[in-house]
Amino acid sequence: MAQTVSTGAPARATHDFYYAVHKGLRRAHGRLLDRIATCDTADRDALAGLAADIRHHLAMYRSHLEHENDHFHTALEARVPGATLTAAHEHDGHERGFAELLGLADALVTADAEGAPAALRALYRAYCLFMAHDHLHMDGEENVLMPILQAYFSDAELAGIEAGMVADIPPEQATWFMRMMLGAATPAERRGLLAEWQAAMPPEVFTGTINAVVGGEWRAGDFAAFDRV
Ligand SMILES: [Fe+2]
Incomplete structure (x- = not known):
């Protein structure tokens, strides 16, 4: 009868703190894209409401990045120096994306009736590109960074890191x-x-x-x- 031989290595952790929240962020991205795609450029209130929702969405997203930086990246860098370089670089790219999108949302509100369609189209394009970059970024976090975290931390440690992050969310x-x-x-x-x-x-x-x-x-x-x- 075959014997099970223990290597002494701890079982690889499986706790995953990206999957569920990233699914939610993808949903939020998609809902907002639908709003941008179909907004009535002749309706000033609709344009102002859309711009406000874009600002709120980006504020939520920025908060998400800051929480990832403060909790996930900090913990991982302490144990595996350099492991978060790609994700951190991409987070910097997101900040530039936020600045561009916020400027385009402001331009949407200040555009006159003639300029509103072009302002919305510029916003639509920039938002699509932002989403494209973010889909790739989130995939990297889920399929490259999370396995590194699971290799170097136990489930209990990962759950503790996540709990600290959650406690930080207003x-x-x-x-x-x-x-x-x-x-x-x-x-x-x-x-x-x-x-x-x-x-x-x-x-x-x-x-x-x-x-x-x-x-x-x-x-x-x-x-x-x-x-x-
Ligand atoms: Fe991220």
């Missing part, structure tokens, strides 16, 4: 991220996320948080509620 931002994550998740993933969050919060905090996510009173088990927000 509540109103957390609600937005949770809404995107739940909306982008499969039914099974929704159950998993909710179970994880419920285990991490006092009951009244969990109830209030999920109510804020759906913008009403969430009934336990109504997983389809996350398709409606």
Whole structure:
């Protein structure tokens, strides 16, 4: 009978802190792209509302990058110097993308009726390119950086790093991220996320948080509620 021989090496960690939030960010990117693509350039209020939503989206995204830098990159650099160089360089590129998109959102608001279609088209193109870069960036984080983290940290350590990051997110931002994550998740993933969050919060905090996510009173088990927000 074959014997199992232990190598003494710890089992490779599997905890993954990119997958769910990046799914949510991809969903948010796509929803905003749809808004940009179809906005009525003759409607001043619609253009102003779109510009405001772009600013909010980019603020959320910048917060996400800062949290990755402060928690994931800091922890990884301490153990594997140089491992985050590519991701950090790409984060710098995102900052330049934010500046460009914010300028184009401002130009959308100040454009006159004649200039609005060109302003929207310029924004549309820049946003598509930003999304393209970000899809590649997030794929690298999920499929290059996360395996390095899993090779050098235990599941308990990774969960601790993630918990420190989550504790740093202001509540109103957390609600937005949770809404995107739940909306982008499969039914099974929704159950998993909710179970994880419920285990991490006092009951009244969990109830209030999920109510804020759906913008009403969430009934336990109504997983389809996350398709409606
Ligand atoms: Fe990132």
